[in-house]
Amino acid sequence: MASGAGRRRGHELVPLAALISREMKNEKMEKPSVRCGHAAQSRKGEDYFLVKTDCQRVPGNPSSTFSVFAIFDGHNGNAAAIFTREHLLSHILSAVPRGLGREEWFQALPRALVAGFVKTDKEFQSRGETSGTTATFVIVDAWTVTVASVGDSRCILDTQGGGISTLTVDHRLEENVEERERVTASGGEVGRLSIAGGAEIGPLRCWPGGLCLSRSIGDMDVGEFIVPIPYVKQVKLSNAGGRLIIASDGIWDALSSEMAAKSCRGLPAELAARQVVKEALRTRGLKDDTTCIVVDIIPPESSPPPSPLPKKPNKLRSFLFRKSSRDSANKLSKKLSAVGIVEELFEEGSAMLAERLGIDEGAGQTTSGLFTCGVCQVDLAPSEGISVHAGSIFSTSSKPWQGPFLCAACRNKKDAMEGKRPSGVKVA
Numbered sequence: 047m048a049s050g051a052g053r054r055r056g057h058e059l060v061p062l063a064a065l066i067s068r069e070m071k072n073e074k075m076e077k078p079s080v081r082c083g084h085a086a087q088s089r090k091g092e093d094y095f096l097v098k099t100d101c102q103r104v105p106g107n108p109s110s111t112f113s114v115f116a117i118f119d120g121h122n123g124n125a126a127a128i129f130t131r132e133h134l135l136s137h138i139l140s141a142v143p144r145g146l147g148r149e150e151w152f153q154a155l156p157r158a159l160v161a162g163f164v165k166t167d168k169e170f171q172s173r174g175e176t177s178g179t180t181a182t183f184v185i186v187d188a189w190t191v192t193v194a195s196v197g198d199s200r201c202i203l204d205t206q207g208g209g210i211s212t213l214t215v216d217h218r219l220e221e222n223v224e225e226r227e228r229v230t231a232s233g234g235e236v237g238r239l240s241i242a243g244g245a246e247i248g249p250l251r252c253w254p255g256g257l258c259l260s261r262s263i264g265d266m267d268v269g270e271f272i273v274p275i276p277y278v279k280q281v282k283l284s285n286a287g288g289r290l291i292i293a294s295d296g297i298w299d300a301l302s303s304e305m306a307a308k309s310c311r312g313l314p315a316e317l318a319a320r321q322v323v324k325e326a327l328r329t330r331g332l333k334d335d336t337t338c339i340v341v342d343i344i345p346p347e348s349s350p351p352p353s354p355l356p357k358k359p360n361k362l363r364s365f366l367f368r369k370s371s372r373d374s375a376n377k378l379s380k381k382l383s384a385v386g387i388v389e390e391l392f393e394e395g396s397a398m399l400a401e402r403l404g405i406d407e408g409a410g411q412t413t414s415g416l417f418t419c420g421v422c423q424v425d426l427a428p429s430e431g432i433s434v435h436a437g438s439i440f441s442t443s444s445k446p447w448q449g450p451f452l453c454a455a456c457r458n459k460k461d462a463m464e465g466k467r468p469s470g471v472k473v474a
C-alpha cells in the first residue's frame with residue numbers, strides 16, 4: 047500500500063548548467079564574509095565541535111559554498127558525541143533532494159535536518175552503546191542562518207546595533223514545561239533524584255535513566271520519548287551582518303546570552319571565543335566541559351554602512367523578528383535589511399515526526415519511480431512504504447497514501463518516540 051503509485055515529484059528538476067548560471071547571478075550580489083574562532087576548556091572530555099567552511103550546495107561550484115558549525119556535548123561517555131560529529135552532516139545533506147536551486151535548497155533544509163538527526167540517532171542506537179549527546183548544528187549560507195538543535199547547547203545571535211536573540215530552545219526538563227508534558231504523555235516519569243531519607247535534590251530528570259534533557263541523540267537506555275527531533279529556526283540577517291555564539295552549557299550555566307555577547311564585543315572571532323570561555327570560568331570555575339564557537343558574518347567592504355538600530359531597554363527581545371511568507375521574502379528583505387531587522391524565515395519545534403516531515407505527495411520518489419524512506423533514505427519497494435501520516439500500524443488511517451513514506455525500521459522508531467510501543471523493545 048501507500049506507494050502513491052505513478053505520482054511524480056512536485057519539484058522541477060533543474061539542469062546543472064541552469065543551476066550554475068543561477069549561482070553566477072547570485073554571486074554578483076555580494077556575499078558577506080564569514081570569520082570564526084573557537085575555544086574550549088575540558089573537564090570530562092565529552093564536548094566535541096565541528097567547523098567546516100568549505101561545503102558546497104552544487105558540488106564543484108565554489109560560489110555555492112556554505113559553512114557548518116556545530117557543538118556536541120556528550121553525556122555518559124563520549125561515543126555519541128563523536129559518532130554524531132562524524133555522521134550528522136552527511137546524513138542531513140543526503141536528505142536534501144538533488145537538483146534544487148538556491149531558494150528551494152533553503153526551503154528543503156528544515157525537513158532534511160529532521161531526517162538527518164533521526165537517522166543519526168537510529169544508527170548510533172543500533173550500535174548498542176549507552177551514551178548520548180546534545181547537537182546544535184548551524185548552517186551559514188550568505189545572509190541566511192539555519193539552526194537545528196536538541197539538548198541545551200545554545201546558539202545566540204548578536205546583531206549590529208545591540209540586538210541579542212536566542213536561535214535555539216533549551217530541551218531541559220527543569221525549564222521546559224511543554225517538553226515535560228510530552229515526556230509524561232509518552233510514558234516517561236519526570237522527577238528529582240531521591241536521596242536517603244526521601245529528600246529530593248537536583249534538577250528534574252526523566253526516568254528510567256535520570257537524564258535532565260528531553261531531547262538528545264543516542265541515550266538508548268533512557269527511553270525513546272527522549273527524541274532526536276530538533277527545534278529548527280531559519281533567519282535572514284540584514285546587510286549589517288551579525289555574530290553567532292554557539293556554546294555548550296558550560297558557558298550558559300555561567301553566563302546569560304547578554305553577558306556572553308557583551309563580554310566579547312569588538313574582538314575578532316578567535317579572541318572573542320576565548321574571551322567568552324574565560325568569562326564563564328571566571329564566574330563559575332571549571333565545573334563542566336566548556337566549549338564556544340564564535341562566527342562573524344561580515345558585510346562586504348563595499349556595501350554602505352549599516353544604519354544602527356535604536357537601543358531598546360527590552361532585554362527579552364531587543365530587536366524585531368519579522369515574519370514573512372516565502373513568496374514575498376525577497377521584496378521584504380530588501381526593505382527590512384535597510385533598517386537592520388532580522389527576518390524570520392522558518393521556526394518549528396514539534397516532536398511529532400509527521401508534522402515535521404509534512405505532506406509531500408512525491409516525497410522520496412526517485413527518477414526510476416522507486417521511493418526512498420523519508421528518514422534514512424533507503425530504497426523502498428512499492429509495497430514497503432508506510433506513510434508517515436498513517437495511524438498506528440494496528441489502526442486504519444485517513445491518509446495512508448500521502449508521503450513521505452517510511453521504511454519499517456523508521457516507522458518503528460516513530461512509534462517508539464510517540465510512546466506507542468514500549469521503548470527498548472526491538473521489532474525485527
Ligand SMILES: [Zn+2]
Nearest residue numbers: 419422453456
Ligand atoms: Zn528508514
